[in-house]
Amino acid sequence: MAEDDGLAIRIRGLHKRFGQKVAVDGIDLDVPSGSFYGLVGPNGAGKTTTLSMATGLLRPDAGEVLIHGVDMWKDPLATKAMVGVLSDGVRLFDRLTGQQLVEYAGLLSGMDRPTAQQRTHDLLQLLDLESAGGTLVVDYSAGMTKKIALAAAMVHAPRVLMLDEPFESVDPVSAANIRDILRTYVDGGGTVVVSSHVMDLVERMCDHVAVITAGRVVAAGSVDDVRAGSTLEDRFVALVGGRRVGEGPEWLRHS
Template sequence: MHVHDLWKSFGPQAAVAGIELTLPAGRFIGLVGPNGAGKTTTLSMVTGLLRPDRGTVRVAGHDVWADPAAVKARIGVLPEGLRLFERLSGRELLGYMGRLRGLPGAEVDKRAAQLLDVLDLAGSQHKLVVDYSTGMRKKIGLAAALLHNPEVLFLDEPFEGVDPVSAQTIRGVLERYTRSGATVVFSSHVMELVESLCDWVAVMAAGRIRAQGPLVQVRGDAASLQEAFLTLVGAGARQPDGALDWLGGGGAGTGVGA
C-alpha cells in the first residue's frame, strides 16, 4: 500500500497534512498516535470512506479513488463507531454481507459458520445484533470484514472497549490471518498492544507521520515503543511545578462547608 501527499482539512484545521506512507504486504502493521493525531481520518481516506482534499492512495495495486470497486473487493474494514444492521441476528448479518459481496450462498453459509465458531459467537448467532455486547459487536464486525477473504484488513481501534477474553479471541484470529500472507493495518494509541502484535509501525502526530518502519527500527535504543513514541511526538513528562498543589490531602483546604 502506498499513500502519497495525502491531505484532509476540516475548516482551517488540517487533520492530515501531506503524509507519505509505504506499507509492506503480508505484515501486521500498527498506525499509532495520540488521540486527535489523524489516524481515523487517514484510515477513512485509505479505505475510500472519506474523500481527501489532495493526494493518492494505492491499495493492492489499485487507486482507491480511480478504481474504488477493485479496491473494496480486496479489503476488509472494521471502522471506528461500527454501524451494523442491528435488527438482524449475527448469522443473518453475515449471510446478508456475504451475498452483498457476491459470494455463492452455500459458500457464505460455510464461511459464516466457521467464523462464528472461531470467534466464539456460535451460541449467539441467532440473537439480534442490537443485543450484542461491545466485544460481541467487534467480533461480528470482524467476521463481516473477513468473510470475503480480503488481501488487506483495516481496523480502527479494534480492541477499544473489548473485554480480555474477546480481545484474546480477536487477536488469535488476526494472527492466523497474517500467517496466511495477508496484511493487517490497525490504529491504536495503546503502545503495549502494538508492541506485542506488530512487526511494522507508523507513528503519527498532529496530522503528520513522524516515523515509519520495522518495529525494532522505530523503537531504536529506547526501552519500549512507548518511550520511543513519547520522544517522537514530543510529549516529555510534564511536571505541574506547583500547579494543582491543592489536589489531594482529603480536599479539606477550601473551607467550603466549614
C-alpha cells in the same frame, strides 16, 4: 503500478481538511505485503481519517492510495474487494442478528448464499459468537459488537484488513483470540493495518509501525527501528510530546 513492488498499501501525499481544520497533512506511507502494521498517534492525530481515506470511505482532497498496485479512487470496486474494514464508531445494521449481518456482508461482496452461510458459521465459531448468532446486534455488548464487525470485515477473505481500534471494549480473553486469528491471517499471506492507543499491544503484535501526529507521519518502519532501543511507549511520547511531569495540585494530596 505493478503489483510486484511488495507493497500491500502505498499512500502518497494524502490530504484532508474539514473547514479550517487540517486533519491529514501530506501523509506518505508504505505498508509491506504480509506485514502486521500498527498505526499509532494521540487523539485527533488523523489516524481514523487516514484509514477512512485508505479504505474508500472518505474521499481525500489530494493524494493517492494504491492497494496492491490498484488506485483506490480510479478503480474503487477492485480495491474494495481486496479490503476488509472495521471502522471505529461506524453504525452497523444492528436490527439484523449477528448471523444475518455477517451473511449479508458476504452477499454484498458477491459470494453465493451457501458460501456466505458456511463462512459465517466458521467465523462465528472462531470468534466464540455461535450462541449469539441468533441475537439482534443491537442487543450485543460493546465487545461482542466489535467481534461481529470483525467477522463482517473478514467474510469475503480480503487480502488486506484495516482495523480501527479493534481491541477497544474487548475483554482480555477475546482480545487474545482475536490476536491469534489475525496472526494466522498474516502468516497465511494477508496484511493487517491496525490503529490502537495501546503501545504495549502494538509492540507485541506488530512488526511495522507508523507514528502520526498533527496529520503527519513523524516516524515509520519496523518496530525495532522506530523504538530505537527504547520502549515503543517512551519513543511515542518523545516523538509526540505533551507529557506533563508534576505532582498535581495541592488539593489532591491526602498525606
